[in-house]
Amino acid sequence: MATMVDVARMAGVSISTVSHVLNGTRNVEPKTRSRVVSAIEKTGYRQDTLARAMRRSKTDSIGLIVSDAGEPAFAEMAHGVEQAAADRGLTLLLANSSEDSDREQRAIRTLLERRVDGLILARAANTAPDLLTALKAEKTPVVLLDRLYSDVSLDQVGADNRDSMRRLMAHLTARGHRRFAVVAGDARVPSVAERLDGFYDGVRDAGLVGDDQFVLTGTDDGELREALAANLTQGSSTAVIACSTPLAVAGLRALQQAALATPMDIAFATFDGFTNPDLFSPGLTTVRQPAFDMGAAAVGLLMERIEAPDARPRTVRLHQSLELRESTELFSPSNLRA
Amino acid sequence: MATMVDVARMAGVSISTVSHVLNGTRNVEPKTRSRVVSAIEKTGYRQDTLARAMRRSKTDSIGLIVSDAGEPAFAEMAHGVEQAAADRGLTLLLANSSEDSDREQRAIRTLLERRVDGLILARAANTAPDLLTALKAEKTPVVLLDRLYSDVSLDQVGADNRDSMRRLMAHLTARGHRRFAVVAGDARVPSVAERLDGFYDGVRDAGLVGDDQFVLTGTDDGELREALAANLTQGSSTAVIACSTPLAVAGLRALQQAALATPMDIAFATFDGFTNPDLFSPGLTTVRQPAFDMGAAAVGLLMERIEAPDARPRTVRLHQSLELRESTELFSPSNLRA
DNA sequence: CTGTTAGCGCCTTCAT
DNA sequence: ATGAAGGCGCTAACAG
Numbered sequence: 001m002a003t004m005v006d007v008a009r010m011a012g013v014s015i016s017t018v019s020h021v022l023n024g025t026r027n028v029e030p031k032t033r034s035r036v037v038s039a040i041e042k043t044g045y046r047q048d049t050l051a052r053a054m055r056r057s058k059t060d061s062i063g064l065i066v067s068d069a070g071e072p073a074f075a076e077m078a079h080g081v082e083q084a085a086a087d088r089g090l091t092l093l094l095a096n097s098s099e100d101s102d103r104e105q106r107a108i109r110t111l112l113e114r115r116v117d118g119l120i121l122a123r124a125a126n127t128a129p130d131l132l133t134a135l136k137a138e139k140t141p142v143v144l145l146d147r148l149y150s151d152v153s154l155d156q157v158g159a160d161n162r163d164s165m166r167r168l169m170a171h172l173t174a175r176g177h178r179r180f181a182v183v184a185g186d187a188r189v190p191s192v193a194e195r196l197d198g199f200y201d202g203v204r205d206a207g208l209v210g211d212d213q214f215v216l217t218g219t220d221d222g223e224l225r226e227a228l229a230a231n232l233t234q235g236s237s238t239a240v241i242a243c244s245t246p247l248a249v250a251g252l253r254a255l256q257q258a259a260l261a262t263p264m265d266i267a268f269a270t271f272d273g274f275t276n277p278d279l280f281s282p283g284l285t286t287v288r289q290p291a292f293d294m295g296a297a298a299v300g301l302l303m304e305r306i307e308a309p310d311a312r313p314r315t316v317r318l319h320q321s322l323e324l325r326e327s328t329e330l331f332s333p334s335n336l337r338a
Numbered sequence: 339m340a341t342m343v344d345v346a347r348m349a350g351v352s353i354s355t356v357s358h359v360l361n362g363t364r365n366v367e368p369k370t371r372s373r374v375v376s377a378i379e380k381t382g383y384r385q386d387t388l389a390r391a392m393r394r395s396k397t398d399s400i401g402l403i404v405s406d407a408g409e410p411a412f413a414e415m416a417h418g419v420e421q422a423a424a425d426r427g428l429t430l431l432l433a434n435s436s437e438d439s440d441r442e443q444r445a446i447r448t449l450l451e452r453r454v455d456g457l458i459l460a461r462a463a464n465t466a467p468d469l470l471t472a473l474k475a476e477k478t479p480v481v482l483l484d485r486l487y488s489d490v491s492l493d494q495v496g497a498d499n500r501d502s503m504r505r506l507m508a509h510l511t512a513r514g515h516r517r518f519a520v521v522a523g524d525a526r527v528p529s530v531a532e533r534l535d536g537f538y539d540g541v542r543d544a545g546l547v548g549d550d551q552f553v554l555t556g557t558d559d560g561e562l563r564e565a566l567a568a569n570l571t572q573g574s575s576t577a578v579i580a581c582s583t584p585l586a587v588a589g590l591r592a593l594q595q596a597a598l599a600t601p602m603d604i605a606f607a608t609f610d611g612f613t614n615p616d617l618f619s620p621g622l623t624t625v626r627q628p629a630f631d632m633g634a635a636a637v638g639l640l641m642e643r644i645e646a647p648d649a650r651p652r653t654v655r656l657h658q659s660l661e662l663r664e665s666t667e668l669f670s671p672s673n674l675r676a
Numbered sequence: 677c678t679g680t681t682a683g684c685g686c687c688t689t690c691a692t
Numbered sequence: 693a694t695g696a697a698g699g700c701g702c703t704a705a706c707a708g
Contacts, residue, residue: 001477003701014679019703029677049451050392051701054684059388061431061452069420072613075413082407082434086441091448093399094432096420103424110429113387114399139339252617275410279590281619341685352695357687367693389685392700 002043011039022047053115061091062302063111063119064295065104067147069096072245073272073291074122077145080295081120088303090117097124105131112140118302120295122146125186125219141305145298147190148315155301156315157294161194161271162201164287164320165241168269169202171285172239172328177267178206181214181237183224183247192217195243195271225250225257232258232266239267239328248273248284267328272320283325290318340381349377360385391453399429400640401449401457402633403442405485407434410583411610411629412460415483418633419458426641428455435462443469450478456640458633460484463524463557479643483636485528486653493639494653495632499532499609500539502625502658503579506607507540509623510577510666515605516544519552519575521562521585530555533581533609563588563595570596570604577605577666586611586622605666610658621663628656 004022008015013032020026021036028036039045053059064081066074078094085092093111097104104124108131111119118141123131132152135142144156172180182199184192196215203210214231216224224247231237232254242251248270255262262268262282269285270277277284297316304311342360346353351370358364359374366374377383391397402419404412416432423430431449435442442462446469449457456479461469463485470490473480482494510518520537522530534553541548552569554562562585569575570592580589586608593600600606600620607623608615615622635654642649 005701015701016680016703017678020678023703025703027677032678046447046451048392048453048701050388050397050453051684052703054386054388054392054686055701055703057684069417070414072410072413075410075417076408078416078432079407079413079434082432086433086445091452092432094416094420094430095424096417107424109384113384114429115386115388249614249617276587279587279618343685353686354688354696355694358694361687363687365693370694386685389700390687392702393685393687395700 001048002045003048004045006043007036007039007045010043011035057115059091059115059117060089061093061114061116062299063093063095063114063116064121064145065095065097065107065111065119066122067097067099067104067124069094069098072275073146073289076291077122077295077298080292080297081299082295083292084296084299088299090299099124099126101127101131108135112138116140118143118306120145120298120302125189141302141309143298143302143305145294149190153313155305155313157298157301158191158194158315158317159289159294159320160317161191161320162198164322165195165198165271166201166205167322168241168271168285168287169199170205171322171324172241172267172269173202173206173208175267175328177239178208179212179214179237179239181228181231181240182216183228183240183242183251184215184217185221185224185243185247186219187217192243199241221246221250225254228254229257232260237266239269242268242270242273244271245273262327263329269328277323277325280327282327282329285325285328286323288321288323290320294318339386340383341386342383344381345374345377345383348381349373395453397453397455398427399431399452399454400637401431401433401452401454402459402483403433403435403445403449403457404460405435405437405442405462407432407436410613411484411627414629415460415633415636418630418635419637420633421630422634422637426637428637437462437464439465439469446473450476454478456481456644458483458636458640463527479640479647481636481640481643484632487528491651493643493651495636495639496529496532496653496655497627497632497658498655499529499658500536502660503533503536503609504539504543505660506579506609506623506625507537508543509660509662510579510605510607511540511544511546513605513666515577516546517550517552517575517577519566519569519578520554521566521578521580521589522553522555523559523562523581523585524557525555530581537579559584559588563592566592567595570598575604577607580606580608580611582609583611600665601667607666615661615663618665620665620667623663623666624661625658626661627658632656 004015004018008018021028021033068074082092095107101124120143122145144154148156148158200210218224240251242248260266271287272289273286277286342353342356346356359366359371406412420430433445439462458481460483482492486494486496538548554565578589580586598604609625610627611624615624
């Protein structure tokens, strides 16, 4: 592999001249420049990013750690991050913690050792709180993605989970629903907790009692499905809300298991469930997360943070759209009473 | 940030000793080692991967370029690559070409400049053939993923597309189907071409005529959908096969557009369509691609190539499972004739 | 407008 | 069992 020395020798100049035409960092006479350029082509020279990064102490790369690369929402966030990074000439280092705080810890360390210019973290569910404070102590800028904290002074990008759930609840309660089954999942995950807050907002808005509601939390999707099926079989709820893609799957299976048809027997809605909720029968009412844009926004905040390390940290929440479809439309409990 | 010099000074040893305890690369007396270890902890020293990589000319990282990070299949391959890489202590650099050969070119260059130890490429549809030969000239090992060549001496990991399609066809022709609509997409994509080959295999197996079949190729999903809807409205086909996730979406929409119900009016099958094809009504017959395993296998081949640069290139094809569901079961053309 | 030179932090051969 | 020192390829003063 040719180095700058080879180029310099062939062009009959010093390596600093080569460096400067490469980076456009000072004027060089047109004809020497062209000599250098043709020498670069002739030798097939390519910059060694490693040496360059070491010297400049800047790698032009960012790291992204997601908690579950298998979930469509995170895949799409990663997509957005990659795009926004590439647009800015940054390379993306991707790691997956698989919801495991140890793996997450290792990933953080690895990426930091690789001297990424910044780090975007969609943290695992069981991350120890002090990780964040440790992270703040690093000089590497960090942006939290999707899973936010209320009490941490870091840049964050999330969605308006609480408000979206409240809007969904307004829709459902307006149709007469009074008893809900919420398949929430891991309540340690902030986005889940936010959605639950929104749920109780909606319960209160409608003058209902929180204790009457069936809220399913836990990390074992199979157990959640069983518990939901049992609840549904008893006819305890008239509407089901699933809070993620895997839980939407679990929810639909529970409906099958309980032999209930949507929307005739029960209403069904999902948070961030499927990419094409309209293709289901019935079409699924869905709160859609702008995952791609969230990823892109995280890169934006990261860049701003790098520019201005001491600016006040910001939390950005993107709007989720509430898409109403047949799964919550055709049926309302009043039908039953009639 | 502490460096080895700081650690060495604090421990009262030379930096070479520090290096050797760090890498376990030669014996050091237990008590000096422990002095070094505690100095490392006290200083919070962390290895600088950049300097290390430069010196060893080995980055412990691999690059992955996918043609469309938005497609679930590629997201899942990326997931598999990440996992397999992390298991081996390798960091993943991810780039997305968005099916654009220029972006792909740039991504390759970028990753090569970052001196990845190896490169996995799911190439774009319109990649110039000479790119591959150029890539072969590089000393960096390359593995082709999903989109293979028959005439290139590189390691490759794909799926048994041709055979899978043939099996799907056997299933359909056994049920009496004679006229098919295949939503193929971009025929320049090798995996698509392989599936078409398998389709014609199946046509021949059943003693049918290829010219009677309706094969839709092209890059504009909207156009494909319209053309399919037109074909279906005329009742020209009794079974539809969609060759990718976006085309499965287009296909289902075309069915809606033509006001045809599956499986009563028409059979529908998809290659690599949705993650949970059983949740659709009716359940969708699907050839499922082992995307995660393909990604992992690519990392495996890459590692072997790095170990043995001169071994004979291999092409690995993973098995796709044919999942039969109601969308091709309940209806058969003989019903109509009866 | 161009060249010389000192490191960035680390690994590794060569001494001791 | 340990140290000294060269150099990986590059950028950025500092000199002319």
